């Protein structure tokens with residue numbers, strides 16, 4: 001200490017200026033995520049009409065000391081929250097299949113896997129997929145909005161399960177890993193995917209019911225949901241109970257419920273994390289969403305939440321049932337069949353890849369078309 005101070009004391013003013021400049025360059029590492037307006041015109045049953053325009057390019061500044069040290073592997077545990085419905089089961093089986101395929105590929109920092117099953121009882125996939133059973137919310141509390149069970153599932157799992165990894169990926173059944181996923185978090189900064197339709201600044205009146213002014217501007221709230229997020233376990237342990245409380249409060253407030261609709265629980269996570277002063281690194285390459293994103297490239301997860309409807313000429317007919325279609329909602333009460341037909345020529349690579357990945361999984365999962373997912 002003394003030596004360092006003495007040396008600086010003797011340094012010339014010019015050297016000090018250089019040192020100061022160098023320090024401020026090193027202190028911030030600018031991560032820029034470019035978001036193109038490829039979502040304009042999007043319609044989905046889960047979105048309110050006011051929530052469909054372009055997301056500004058988010059820029060995250062990250063202190064240098066949280067920059068990642070190369071060659072240090074920081075494995076994360078993959079946590080998949082799900083119910084025992086046939087609809088969730090077939091998706092979980094495909095999801096777990098692709099986890100196993102990419103887990104040991106170069107560049108992956110994927111660790112163990114747990115399906116956090118929040119139906120309160122074991123089902124017939126227990127020996128196919130590593131599973132931890134937790135309780136659902138008490139009857140009636142979710143008001144039919146089943147995803148409110150997610151934060152409660154995390155609260156219970158984090159409290160009771162023995163999780164080896166220091167980091168957690170919160171994943172969903174309709175995720176397909178297409179590239180080996182590294183740990184995108186940096187120290188206490190979790191990584192998240194920015195959703196264009198989560199707009200805290202456009203909903204300030206509502207957000208302020210949960211995020212008081214003394215906490216700062218509503219722009220502190222990241223445009224994200226809880227998934228996909230890679231986060232330090234200790235940080236999620238702090239956020240999860242608040243996330244649960246806020247989501248339930250939001251659901252019980254008619255104005256909030258009406259405005260946020262199906263994305264309410266995403267706002268619940270975004271607000272809860274901001275209340276704990278947690279800021280996320282926004283990674284547009286975390287995930288792609290067919291049919292809006294056309295190329296897989298180096299992205300990591302295909303999220304097949306939107307229906308893919310095309311004419312036989314390969315034209316998108318979104319919102320109208322296509323002559324060719326892939327829509328997870330066509331299979332609410334049964335597993336989707338093996339060997340789905342590939343899309344017609346002209347359909348984007350992302351959609352073709354998705355169907356091929358689904359077909360590969362269903363062809364190779366033993367007993368796909370037997371009674372076990374009924």
Ligand SMILES: *[C@@H]1O[C@H](CO)[C@@H](O)[C@H](O)[C@H]1NC(C)=O
Pocket residue numbers: 241242245
């Ligand atoms: C959540 O709400 C319950 C009941 O109102 C309360 O006891 C608990 O302290 C709250 N927890 C957090 C983290 O807000």
Ligand SMILES: *[C@@H]1O[C@H](CO)[C@@H](O)[C@H](O)[C@H]1NC(C)=O
Pocket residue numbers: 339340341342
């Ligand atoms: C899959 O379906 C195609 C027709 O769409 C058929 O030609 C092919 O033989 C089928 N493959 C398997 C393994 O059933």
